Amino acid sequence: EIVLTQSPGTLSLSPGERATLSCRASQSVSSYLAWYQQNPGQAPRLLIYDASKRATGIPARFSGSGSGTDFTLTISSLEPEDFAVYFCQQRRSWPLTFGGGTKVEIK
Amino acid sequence: EVQLLESGGGLVQPGGSLRLSCAASGLTFRSFAMHWVRQAPGKGLEWVSGLIGSDANTHYADSVKGRFTISRDNSNNTLYLQMHSLRAEDTAVYYCAKTLAASPNWFDPWGQGTLVTVSS
Numbered sequence: 553e554i555v556l557t558q559s560p561g562t563l564s565l566s567p568g569e570r571a572t573l574s575c576r577a578s579q580s581v582s583s584y585l586a587w588y589q590q591n592p593g594q595a596p597r598l599l600i601y602d603a604s605k606r607a608t609g610i611p612a613r614f615s616g617s618g619s620g621t622d623f624t625l626t627i628s629s630l631e632p633e634d635f636a637v638y639f640c641q642q643r644r645s646w647p648l649t650f651g652g653g654t655k656v657e658i659k
Numbered sequence: 660e661v662q663l664l665e666s667g668g669g670l671v672q673p674g675g676s677l678r679l680s681c682a683a684s685g686l687t688f689r690s691f692a693m694h695w696v697r698q699a700p701g702k703g704l705e706w707v708s709g710l711i712g713s714d715a716n717t718h719y720a721d722s723v724k725g726r727f728t729i730s731r732d733n734s735n736n737t738l739y740l741q742m743h744s745l746r747a748e749d750t751a752v753y754y755c756a757k758t759l760a761a762s763p764n765w766f767d768p769w770g771q772g773t774l775v776t777v778s779s
Contacts, residue, residue, distance in 0.1 A: 597767075601759065602765075607759075608767075639704055643764035643765065647718070650704040653703045
């Protein structure tokens with residue numbers, strides 16, 4: 553099973569600041585990595601897939617990078633609605649796995 | 660607009676069974692792989708099961724293998740998750756998720772979820 557480790561666990565930032573979230577895989581997942589956003593009480597939403605492709609309707613301030621074992625989700629300038637929990641997920645091999653999540657909170 | 664509506668959750672005793680349903684609309688249901696993902700209270704996401712194409716191509720997390728069965732009814736645009744031998748650790752919100760046309764294993768969108776509570 554591929555283990556995904558996200559860091560940091562919590563990121564405290566102010567609106568307008570840049571957020572950088574990390575996801576590290578226990579073995580190579582090539583570019584088969586996605587990022588999801590989850591707001592309290594809501595279902596997750598797909599932001600990025602194939603490491604760097606934005607899903608439909610996702611603002612350009614969200615970007616993904618990386619390949620192999622190290623990946624980054626960047627939010628260039630935080631909007632109020634971006635304060636949420638973010639999960640990474642791999643589809644390189646079964647079982648599909650998620651990271652433990654990074655909470656982006658208002659400082 | 661694609662909509663996914665889960666139902667069938669509730670309170671069940673340990674060892675009991677439950678069948679979850681996910682009614683899909685706004686899509687050609689038979690064309691997409693479908694999955695179940697769960698989230699225990701206050702915890703992260705755990706992939707549970709996926710059905711890629713036909714009922715013959717199914718995948719399960721080790722934690723549910725042999726106890727849960729995923730299936731679909733394309734004529735009624737519905738995905739199912741039959742759960743047996745339920746345990747306390749199965750308590751979670753269960754989400755169904757459609758997959759991207761370009762990939763069978765990216766989840767977009769998700770339903771709103773249905774809560775399963777396993778407790779005596």
